[in-house]
Amino acid sequence: MDGTFVPWKDANVHVMSHALHYGTAAFEGIRAYPSGRQMYVFRLPEHLKRLVNSCKIFGFDLKYSVEEMRKATVETVKRNDLHEKCYVRPLVYIGFGGMGINFTGFPVHMAVLAYPFEKYFKGDGVAAMVSTWRRTSDQTGSPLAKISGQYTNSVLGKMEAVKHGFDECILLDLQGRVSEGSGENIFLVEDGKLVTPSVASSILEGITRFSVIKIAADMGIATVERDVSRSELYVADEVFFSGTAAEITPITSVDRRNVSDRKEGPITAKIRAAYMKAVAGEDPRYTPWLTAVY
Numbered sequence: 001m002d003g004t005f006v007p008w009k010d011a012n013v014h015v016m017s018h019a020l021h022y023g024t025a026a027f028e029g030i031r032a033y034p035s036g037r038q039m040y041v042f043r044l045p046e047h048l049k050r051l052v053n054s055c056k057i058f059g060f061d062l063k064y065s066v067e068e069m070r071k072a073t074v075e076t077v078k079r080n081d082l083h084e085k086c087y088v089r090p091l092v093y094i095g096f097g098g099m100g101i102n103f104t105g106f107p108v109h110m111a112v113l114a115y116p117f118e119k120y121f122k123g124d125g126v127a128a129m130v131s132t133w134r135r136t137s138d139q140t141g142s143p144l145a146k147i148s149g150q151y152t153n154s155v156l157g158k159m160e161a162v163k164h165g166f167d168e169c170i171l172l173d174l175q176g177r178v179s180e181g182s183g184e185n186i187f188l189v190e191d192g193k194l195v196t197p198s199v200a201s202s203i204l205e206g207i208t209r210f211s212v213i214k215i216a217a218d219m220g221i222a223t224v225e226r227d228v229s230r231s232e233l234y235v236a237d238e239v240f241f242s243g244t245a246a247e248i249t250p251i252t253s254v255d256r257r258n259v260s261d262r263k264e265g266p267i268t269a270k271i272r273a274a275y276m277k278a279v280a281g282e283d284p285r286y287t288p289w290l291t292a293v294y
Helices: 018-022 044-058 066-079 148-163 207-218 230-235 266-279 284-289
Strands: 025-027 030-035 038-042 086-094 108-116 126-134 168-172 178-181 185-190 193-196 223-225 238-243 247-254 290-292
Touching: 018 086, 025 044, 025 148, 038 066, 044 066, 044 086, 044 207, 066 086, 066 108, 126 148, 148 168, 178 185, 178 230, 185 207, 185 230, 193 207, 207 223, 207 238, 207 247, 207 266, 207 284, 238 266, 247 266, 266 284, 284 290
Parallel strands: 126 168, 126 247, 193 223
Antiparallel strands: 025 086, 030 038, 030 086, 038 290, 086 108, 168 178, 185 193, 185 238, 238 247
């Protein structure tokens, strides 16, 4: 926290922190994976650069460089003596400087935490529903920024899905086009190629999304970024989520319509296997994506 390591139980903030009242915090979700005696943080510089951009968009005065944050992240994993799959959360947040929406002159804090983390979704696939809520757009916020306050939009969609008996939601943008899940990007498989919504559909530009597109290209599988209609979800050969927490997760039904006979499709399986090899340092083509901890 602000450059000092503190015990988990003492990692506290004041109840008057601006971020608690107004959602003024930027964050990243990062994973680290074991590989023998080593641990690798996946695409750490890319995550931290996106954090910098989120802070720029919302005007947070971030005091640390990407290199300083990289060192802090690696050291946090190391000090927790983590040798299993774990999750890392860098967080930049506006602290207590008074009451009111204007945070000019308020302190800007930063924390990095790391803890063991296995699967985000239970089971081998998820049942998704198209949410009645629409994805935050550039007209109402900034989809390209990973800001805590904006995730109330994801919370609404996720909780609606869970209350209706689904595992996850799929949010449409304001024009009714497919955007993303509550915390994941989405891909469809159509005629042997990948189709995924473009930035124009109010998506967050996911680090895992970029990785999937590259891995698929190396397999000879093309990716088309374009508008995706809701109906395409029902007739696609395969559909899957991608994300740091979700990794590569097959979607086996959408609005109770079966996808790929309610099992993981062959292209999804190939990409998921290649991705898991990449994050564990088992494919030399992707070792530049890895930051060693020990």
